Amino acid sequence: MRTDWTREEITALFDLPFNDLMFEAQSVHRANFPRNEVQLSTLLSIKTGGCPEDCGYCSQSKDAESGVKATKLMDVQAVLQAAAQAKDHGSGRFCMGAAWRNPKDKDIPKLAAMIKGVREMGMETCMTLGMLTPSQARALADAGLDYYNHNIDTAPENYANVITTRTFEDRMETLENVRSAGINVCCGGIVGMGETRADRIGFIHALATMPHPESVPINALVPVKGTVLGDMLADTPLAKIDEIEFVRTVAVARITMPQSMVRLSAGRESMSESCQALCFMAGANSIFTGDKLLTAPNAGDDKDSALLSKLGMKAMASQPLGALEAAE
Ligand code: SAM
Ligand code: DTB
Numbered sequence: 001m002r003t004d005w006t007r008e009e010i011t012a013l014f015d016l017p018f019n020d021l022m023f024e025a026q027s028v029h030r031a032n033f034p035r036n037e038v039q040l041s042t043l044l045s046i047k048t049g050g051c052p053e054d055c056g057y058c059s060q061s062k063d064a065e066s067g068v069k070a071t072k073l074m075d076v077q078a079v080l081q082a083a084a085q086a087k088d089h090g091s092g093r094f095c096m097g098a099a100w101r102n103p104k105d106k107d108i109p110k111l112a113a114m115i116k117g118v119r120e121m122g123m124e125t126c127m128t129l130g131m132l133t134p135s136q137a138r139a140l141a142d143a144g145l146d147y148y149n150h151n152i153d154t155a156p157e158n159y160a161n162v163i164t165t166r167t168f169e170d171r172m173e174t175l176e177n178v179r180s181a182g183i184n185v186c187c188g189g190i191v192g193m194g195e196t197r198a199d200r201i202g203f204i205h206a207l208a209t210m211p212h213p214e215s216v217p218i219n220a221l222v223p224v225k226g227t228v229l230g231d232m233l234a235d236t237p238l239a240k241i242d243e244i245e246f247v248r249t250v251a252v253a254r255i256t257m258p259q260s261m262v263r264l265s266a267g268r269e270s271m272s273e274s275c276q277a278l279c280f281m282a283g284a285n286s287i288f289t290g291d292k293l294l295t296a297p298n299a300g301d302d303k304d305s306a307l308l309s310k311l312g313m314k315a316m317a318s319q320p321l322g323a324l325e326a327a328e
């Protein structure tokens with residue numbers, strides 16, 4: 001897999017005539033994935049709000065006046081109940097998120113029990129808990145965690161404009177700990193935070209020149225009132241990302257990281273069906289289903305099944321990675 005992409009090459013992809021870009025992205029997609037299939041994932045916030053970090057987009061930061069109430073880590077049984085419901089609704093992947101800067105060692109046994117329980121239901125597991133030490137990453141790997149989500153969010157040169165309580169390098173360190181523990185990496189970011197095209201190029205460049213994350217979520221900013229970026233966007237509506245530019249970003253991610261799952265993540269709720277259809281054409285092959293993301297509203301199952309059926313697309317059959325080995 002190529003990890004020597006230059007910024008010039010990525011710029012040239014962004015600059016392609018739209019139809020050429022889409023043609024290439026869909027060709028790369030078909031060479032690597034079953035066509036017309038999309039993985040359905042469900043999110044659950046297992047520990048909400050009160051986060052000590054200052055991410056400018058996030059409703060769960062202690063600095064946000066978003067009205068999100070802080071909660072404790074959920075009980076294992078309640079998480080497994082939500083996972084069973086997600087499976088009933090056709091989800092093949094269950095992603096558990098916690099509003100932490102990092103987990104404490106004492107939380108790990110509970111997290112491990114959640115991973116084991118969800119895997120036993122036959123779903124792929126993903127967690128996102130903030131920074132991890134090497135030994136925490138190993139403990140989650142031992143419990144069977146398939147993916148760990150830890151986003152770089154934006155270009156390295158734009159990072160400090162979005163978050164000041166940690167650095168881009170901190171992010172890279174956790175990604176390395178996750179990778180070394182043998183967990184698949186889920187790493188992407190957010191488009192539509194008022195960044196420039198050059199920042200989007202830098203963002204994709206950073207992802208495509210690391211060992212490719214097996215999973216790349218591309219979120220469109222959900223502007224939440226009471227957050228730095230949500231309020232900024234409310235004041236300057238023109239800052240909202242152009243849909244075509246969003247689709248271009250998805251396409252460039254697909255072309256530069258041909259074997260990664262590209263996830264059309266947050267922001268679908270305010271996206272037209274046509275824009276989502278273009279994202280699938282551009283190589284997105286996963287969506288979050290259900291009415292809620294972590295704290296923000298999502299499109300909802302009825303709308304989604306109507307859209308997929310309109311587009312002649314179907315849910316990807318998925319098995320937790322390594323499930324066969326585990327059964328042996
Ligand atoms: N605390 C952990 C962390 O930051 O790694 C995990 C949870 S955090 C909510 C996971 C990701 O959700 C962030 O990295 C960001 O990319 C995305 N996200 C959070 N709020 C968002 C928003 N308002 N719009 C779009 N994406 C958002
Ligand atoms: C990711 O990149 N997107 C998901 C997942 N990783 C954890 C989260 C989106 C959160 C959207 C805002 C919210 O619900 O608060």
Ligand code: SF4
Nearest residue numbers: 051053055058061099
């Ligand atoms: Fe905390 Fe994660 Fe939200 Fe940042 S994105 S404030 S680390 S929950």
